[in-house]
Amino acid sequence: MSERGIGAPVRTQDPPDRRGTIMDLSRPGRRAFSLPPLDVPEAHIAAELAREGRAALPEIAERDVVSHYTRLSQRNYGVDTGFYPLGSCSMKYNPKVAESVAQIAGFQRLHPRQPDSISQGALELLWRLERALCEITGMARATLQPPAGACGELTGLLIMRAFHAKAGSQRKRIAIPDSSHGTNPASVRLAGFEAVHVPSDARGLVDVGALEKLIDEDVAGLMLTNPNTLGLFEEEIERITAAVHRIGGLVYYDGANLNAILGRCRPGDMGFDIVHINTHKTFATPHGGGGPGAGPVGVSERLVPFLPVPRVERDEATGAFRLNEDDPDSIGRMHGFLGNFGVLVRAYAYVFLHGREGLKEVAERSVLNANYLASKVKDLFPLAYPDGRPMHEFVATARPLKERTGIRAMDIAKRVVDLGYHPSTVYFPLVVEEAMMVEPTETETRETLDAFAEALRRAYREAHEDPELLHEAPVTAPVRRLDEARAARHLKLRW
Amino acid sequence: MSERGIGAPVRTQDPPDRRGTIMDLSRPGRRAFSLPPLDVPEAHIAAELAREGRAALPEIAERDVVSHYTRLSQRNYGVDTGFYPLGSCSMKYNPKVAESVAQIAGFQRLHPRQPDSISQGALELLWRLERALCEITGMARATLQPPAGACGELTGLLIMRAFHAKAGSQRKRIAIPDSSHGTNPASVRLAGFEAVHVPSDARGLVDVGALEKLIDEDVAGLMLTNPNTLGLFEEEIERITAAVHRIGGLVYYDGANLNAILGRCRPGDMGFDIVHINTHKTFATPHGGGGPGAGPVGVSERLVPFLPVPRVERDEATGAFRLNEDDPDSIGRMHGFLGNFGVLVRAYAYVFLHGREGLKEVAERSVLNANYLASKVKDLFPLAYPDGRPMHEFVATARPLKERTGIRAMDIAKRVVDLGYHPSTVYFPLVVEEAMMVEPTETETRETLDAFAEALRRAYREAHEDPELLHEAPVTAPVRRLDEARAARHLKLRW
Amino acid sequence: MLEAIGLGSLDELFQQIPASVRLERPLDLPEGVSEMEIVSDLRQLAGKNRHADDLVCFAGGGAYDHFVPAVVWALAGRSEFYTSYTPYQPELSQGVLQALFEYQSMICELTAMEVSNASLYDGATALAEAVNLSRTSPGRDRVLVSAAVDPRYVETLRTYGRGAGYEPEIFEVVQGRGGSPEVGEDVACVIVQHPNAYGLLEPARELFGLAHAGGARAIQIFDPLSLGVLAPPGDLRADIAVAEGQCLGNHLNFGGPYLGIIATRLDDVRGLPGRIVGETLDVDGQTGYVLTLQAREQHIRREKATSNICTNQTLMAIAATVYLAWLGPEGLAELGRRCVSKAAYAAERLADVPGVEPLFGGEPFFKEFPLRLPRPASEVLDGLIERGFLGGVPLEDADGHALLVAVTERRTREEIDGLALALKEVLA
Amino acid sequence: MLEAIGLGSLDELFQQIPASVRLERPLDLPEGVSEMEIVSDLRQLAGKNRHADDLVCFAGGGAYDHFVPAVVWALAGRSEFYTSYTPYQPELSQGVLQALFEYQSMICELTAMEVSNASLYDGATALAEAVNLSRTSPGRDRVLVSAAVDPRYVETLRTYGRGAGYEPEIFEVVQGRGGSPEVGEDVACVIVQHPNAYGLLEPARELFGLAHAGGARAIQIFDPLSLGVLAPPGDLRADIAVAEGQCLGNHLNFGGPYLGIIATRLDDVRGLPGRIVGETLDVDGQTGYVLTLQAREQHIRREKATSNICTNQTLMAIAATVYLAWLGPEGLAELGRRCVSKAAYAAERLADVPGVEPLFGGEPFFKEFPLRLPRPASEVLDGLIERGFLGGVPLEDADGHALLVAVTERRTREEIDGLALALKEVLA
């Protein structure tokens, strides 16, 4: 047998009775649903308000619903399948116990508007998690409401806006590094600010001199991740935060990379005023194929009044918890209810499972793994900024390879699929050409790192010896390379 | 792209870090387990009783345990994957609700030796299920203890033995048809009887004349399935049971094929004295990759005293349920506790979900599906007994094909794998050459039956036109044809 | 491994961190615990809550105790789905992508709208995104909101509006519904919830007519499970339809994770926020699915993106897809009829309780209706909880003497009668 | 479809059924119900039970409240495993087959035996199969069983023995253990449970020595989770080792589905009952797994098979495999030490309760021990249940004034102290 590829389920068609969308399986009269007999008099909607005809949902028996989505799931690669080194995503293993506790009826079946008196356990959980996240980040209080990191950013920026407004100033601009994640500038706009781009220096770090020149009293603040998007620690972080504070601005910490520093240092101690956390990265709540996540936001003491409502408060006398629904300075509500509670239960489980030492080990192991893996491939795929020591992830580049062979980072990624792995992030950050951003995470073994390194090295060799293999790749995935341009040109967004 | 095959995940290797057994992934010092700190004084086992050294179980982190078994699962085909027409197995869809109710803590976390007073719900469930199974089969009482069909057979045969013993007779033989399932003769032996083989007639039915001649007062009883192993209804069933009763014997109904007659006729009404049910066939409790099942056994009034203990009894006055632990005539205990309770919860859910009409529809639809599918393939794969109308399954033969092309039923089966399906049972029943025993079940759609028929027809065509395809098959499964002889010769039963 | 990279200690890996910001003490958190301990900790916390399995739930107001069939999480809970990332590598993500394509298709069918995205955070934030989508013509900035829109949605809008530069303006309703927004040339959109925050049915066609007459967009907040019986947003001529999709197979979860639904007209597709999946072909000509129109999104367009959303609620959308496949067209219609009948019965029984009356008049409703109580609703609710009922959610109307009661297909006549009896006792 | 096969009605499909046996009335069962109804019916039934989440469980006697980590059923519960049949088509069943191969391997490691099958029904029936395996030399028919073997196992043996032609003979024990079976030339096997039905540790080496001296096989019933601390059956020179594998990741389930474990020496492999998985190669030389030695089994060998077993407990074996992979060698040892320490502590605390004393003397035990009570155990248990404890299982010894208490790694000192206090109250 020739080795077509290893690992991923090989591209194959479904048999005719299982092919296509769920609608293709629909046949008149079939059904999965069942309801008890009606036990009250039948009432009706007035004709003028009623639907005419019916919604053309699929008609299908339960058996086929199950088979269809089971098969679809098998056409998907997850962390449970194997290594998933997407940079900036912290695709670590999601402990199963967190899944199972989130399903306890006392959490899963709570109505968001039930009285506080019968939700004491849930409120206590949120309270404890808030305390823990504040300790981890060095913040005073936090809101757990934002359902994802981007919403956390908007929350933080609105807090900045409210802070300055309260001080009687209407600052218009927010500084962000040129390597920042797309959500940063997008959030800046949504918060009604303009983005000012801060250049990086040759080491891949914020050009502090340039920053100091760039910012003035029209700048409300700076957004930064640290380690930054290149996986490098901003060594001059104190100078940076001081510079922003000097002009009266606030500094926002994008927590996507918090994994690298857990228990080692804290944004609050670096001078950050606002921090968001992606629980679906750092605290292992599963990504769900793209969501749900949770994006808690912590703030320093002076910003506490501006946090969103409702907030969980604890009556020191009775120990009872309650939701504080309004506060005059609060920016207001960021979510219809309390945010992604079910995700926060998982984050709670993760944080307290690991505890103080465990979280520190997470950081250590994640940084060690990234450095180890970098050391095994950087001769072929050089680090974009070779002078810095990467932390939990590294950004390498396929530029030399491309110059020599025409093989691009994308081709490497697709070949890696055929070699049994999910590829790394490619083409992000945008400031690096042919970027390959690799974040192995702490849950992976040395064997996995070695094998993945070997897969990259093999692809590199093949780029020279048998480039067709890379152009053709993937050949073992459920589909081969997809025509994205066609998708955008011939929009087909529904059946 | 050439169409190698459709449907099944294509044979491929795992990447190096995920290859081999769980032991191959073991590395010293890794671990998944965790325990709370010891909160009592440490005590020890005396040295002479203690283990020396340690059990060489794998050392492995939870992340890798999960990935390993997730990947293994993906190398397996289940009903949820698709059509699974194994004859005699009733591989129908297993409703998900039955899985979820079996996980309610009030069932899943019950200790088998907790007092009856705090197990009333569980006992009531068993009681109600027993009543329902008796109604479905036409029996007076039943035991739910046997954990599978074969154990049910043994239970029934021991009841026969006890019945005759009580009547002062020591009959030695049990009659079974030559087409019977292997568990029948094996159970006969385990019950201390000898098997007498009853021949089939040209129609594939019990040769009643021969039977009448064969049996005498040394025969304790007859075991039969109806519809029989060929999928045909024993039309002379009353003559058969009467003949056995005439010599003082008892008639045992092997319930593997009960699916075909639910609500249409009942073993009790045909004259059967003892019936076992495979809940993992007829009542959709999942097969679990080979088990667990449940094999409840119902008996007619005169055999009730012999049923195993413990039995669930209901106090008519108080309505309370209790376990009757002994009864002088009982054959005793067939299982350490009450049998596969968790499976019985699922069976209960299935029976009461369907109810009286639903169960009848199950039979009707399963027979219709089998007949429809048979009609689509029997020109190429003739029915072994073409005169009878098959019920819920049919037995076809590849003998003509083999004679013409050398292609055997096994080759067809393996090619069917490449065409996206689990094949039918082959080479059973033993009395049919090149047997293909196909049981589509009631949960499959017409589209599936059509597509499977087309797969068989295509394989048939290919047997003539491109036999290599069949000899080589499967090429799209996780492994190709396995060397069973080698497995038996070079026994490797552990790592 | 440290050796392999030429380091002597873990600390060396963290040398770039200036000493001055290093945390030189352990985090002030408890020590890590075993799985057994975390389970009992969380069981204990959960045990301090009452919930919808242990109380009979008539609470609604944006989150509903609809039945979640076992198939939904048996499938959406498969780890290939829930442990995967956003489908940036489409070849390894066909499962999620196709499921989302099916989701988009079903949302279109449900709403009679032309295009749906692949999910937003929840109903309230979906409304905020819809408003952003509507505020694209210069000069058309104002946002008119019916007073019968869920206050939580309005509060969320107010927050988002601070950044986007608008302040939602409330227009009055009459007897809990309707109203006559004045739609001038500066109005971007008119927002109506139908069924509304009182559960009442709105004269949506008329209200949307007013919006269109003024050149504004009509935004409808709808209830997905009402659409088996109620005319869908598309038929009502809504321009943008948003909803909370929790009811579609998602658990109550104390408010999240839920599902933000947004659907609109094809014209507006390039203004839609969030991910959209499109069908395409692979190099062999085989059908496949990809994220498309990514030029709208933050990772490509950065500050010019239609939204900042990145992580969304994909898994909830998959659950909704499975749920809708389970429900089918007949199920959707029948379930809607059940809600209507059960709510009507409950309204009648509860209004019979001495001292209780409808908050307004005889306005039509779907599955939820408002009552006026002789005592503060929060007190009454406590009494009902003692009797095993989560009797509804309090309204601020009538000085807090108003209660909103939701009746889903799960509620039996016996439970409804039980609630009426309990209410009578509490008020006695 | 009826038309397609040329039939006019469903009834025609059933024409072969003689009219005289047709059921001409509907089954006397309720009408079918919806998913919602079956769920509430079963919730209601479950609600009538107390269970080990709601009582603190000190019950054992063959089924134990060990901790089941979440991974076990997250994996064993994957539908590709649980909805598949016996792996008769190995190419489509490599997942189940390899998992069973790993199971067999781990059981061998655990027990220090040479070969394991792929599961039997449960511990008691595994013992019956072991006896059959031992009764192969003509003339060696008798089965000697220690009086300290679980009575349920003995009863099961008695039932199976009626067919196989033996009557288990009990040999006495002294102070709950030991004894001196007389092993003559007609004895097939000597059965010892270690730890035994009182939880006590047996002088197993000596007893097995007696068996071997008489030419009989030594059968040990073991506790899988004792084998981190206790010498394994292989080291004790047992010939056949059987166990109840429930403790390995399987839930209490009111007694089933559980897991019958059997392991023996390679010499006896052809006498082993049930399925066995073997490693082999495919035509490309790639490793794969198949059912092997099928010539022992009923579907090939029919009346000459070693057993009638067909459907076994595969899924429970897969769960056990995942559990053991989770536990690892250190976990196994540590868990064993926990049981020993906690049980020792509990025995001390409970024996301090006035009126309570050890049933025998100071015999060593593993995780379970017997107490003598001043009142009937069943009464005392009821009192303990009122106080939130499932206090153990009653023994028939001492006129029913004896209680067997099991203490797993899950029980905390606080719970043990609580039990002691409750017992004191009940007996006061």
Ligand SMILES: Cc1ncc(COP(=O)(O)O)c(C=O)c1O
């Ligand atoms: C650096 C960075 N910032 C922000 C985000 C946005 O977080 P979310 O996807 O949770 O909205 C991400 C997510 O990929 C990120 O990598």
Ligand SMILES: Cc1ncc(COP(=O)(O)O)c(C=O)c1O
């Ligand atoms: C006809 C027949 N009888 C008996 C059995 C044995 O049942 P079980 O596997 O539940 O022991 C089977 C199972 O395949 C069967 O098909």
